[in-house]
Amino acid sequence: MSLLHIQSYQQSTDESSHPLNSKFNFLQIYAIDLKPYKKKWRLLFNSVPSLKSLESIYFDLQSQSTEERESKEIIFLQCILINMHAPLNLKLSEEQWIHISELMPTQKSQFEWSQICQQFVHQSAYNNPWSQNEDSQLLDIILCFQKMKKGNKWSKIARELNERCLNKCIRTPKQCRERWGNKLDPSINRDEWTDQEDLNFLQLLLQHGRRWAELSIRLSPITNNKKRTEFSLKHRFKKLISSTINIESKSIPGTKYPISSDWNNKEINKLLSKISQLEMKINLKQLDNFYYHPLFKQIKLNDFTKLVIIKGTSKVELDLSILFNSTNSELYV
Known part of the structure; x- marks a missing residue:
């Protein structure tokens, strides 16, 4: 024809x-x-x-x-x-x-x-669980594209994946992108959440709203460029807020953070309440890390020996042990 x-x-x-x-x-x-x-x-x-x-x-x-x-x-x-x-x-x-x-x-x-x-x-209409073979092939294709500096051209990646796997279920570019971003990317941060990371996350969330992709990028310098997935950020937000007692107030308490217009007053109060709890918890831990021994007149420094400064997307670490070792030497004189 x-x-x-x-x-x-x-x-x-x-x-x-x-x-x-x-x-x-x-x-x-x-x-x-x-x-x-x-x-x-x-x-x-x-x-x-x-x-x-x-x-x-x-x-x-x-x-x-x-x-x-x-x-x-x-x-x-x-x-x-x-x-x-x-x-x-x-x-x-x-x-x-x-x-x-x-x-x-x-x-x-x-x-x-x-x-x-x-x-x-x-x-x-076509969503089926990913097989181990599909994951392996998709990872191999994307890493090859990156090595050859082709970028993540998802339409081409999806086409090559479907040609390799020959499945009845055809994977779309969107499915491939989401599978990579939420499961296969080697830079995904799978570590346990710390109080400090929770605090940084909620501070950024309060300022920028539910922009999960942007929040993932902004958080990565704090965790050595390991990225939390959008799914994990949504899940963590729900978990943190669900465990927070809502403080009802007629006015929003003063805060040093700019607040996104995405939030209503009730949500803002919950976020600020959780941020305040985490700040108190972290401050108490920091007080325990630095103490003065009255008998030896010596300043002790526990496990945390570095001060981390985040500016934009860059991170600077200052080694505090040098400062305290110098102080201890002077005390013995």
């Missing part, structure tokens, strides 16, 4: 006479109920575009660059699928994918079209 051919559009009030109808049957597509598709797919239109609009899209797809034609390509593809009464899970036969590739004005294989289709199917 040759590619869909469209002749120049003549001004006419009767769309049924248009040459597109010989292949595409627009009278049929206009009668199809879109509600089931809207529920399962991310449709790029609320109603089927007019014949003239689709004709314009068709010619644009033949002339525009890949970046310019991406959304138009999906619109045209969705119209073809709806017209074919494609199943909502998009499980089509090989012959049907070949037919779709012939109808589309851009050149792609049936495998590539099936991958593109998965990008506009809602997550619940």
Whole structure:
């Protein structure tokens, strides 16, 4: 079957006479109920575009660059699928994918079209647990991309993963990105949370709101560039706040931190209350670390021997043991 051919559009009030109808049957597509598709797919239109609009899209797809034609390509593809009464899970036969590739004005294989289709199917329609083989292959692909300085081009990464694994479930670029960011990235911080990290986290959260990706970046210098995942930040926030007794007050207590407009008064009071508890807890620990021995007239320094200063995204560590060793020497004189 040759590619869909469209002749120049003549001004006419009767769309049924248009040459597109010989292949595409627009009278049929206009009668199809879109509600089931809207529920399962991310449709790029609320109603089927007019014949003239689709004709314009068709010619644009033949002339525009890949970046310019991406959304138009999906619109045209969705119209073809709806017209074919494609199943909502998009499980089509090989012959049907070949037919779709012939109808589309851009050149792609049936495998590539099936991958593109998965990008506009809602997550619940194709979400399956990741296998060990998929994780291993995805990690290998991403590390190779980074080594070759290709960056994280998730569409290409997803395509290569699907070609390697040949699963019935096709992984989308979004799934690959989230799997890497929440599970496979070697820089993920899996250590136990400390009181100091909790305090830094809540201080940043109070200032910047629920911007989890940004908070992950801002926290990483404190933990030697190990990153907490967005999922772990959300979970930690819920855990910290759920254990906080809400202090009701008519006004927000004074604070040295700027406060994001994302929070309401009740949330602000909870955050400030937890921050205050952590500050008191940390201060008590610091008092225990430095003490003066009356018999030997000697200042003792316990386990914590470094002062960490965070400025922006940089971290400076000062070794306090040098200072206290010097002080102890003077005391013996």
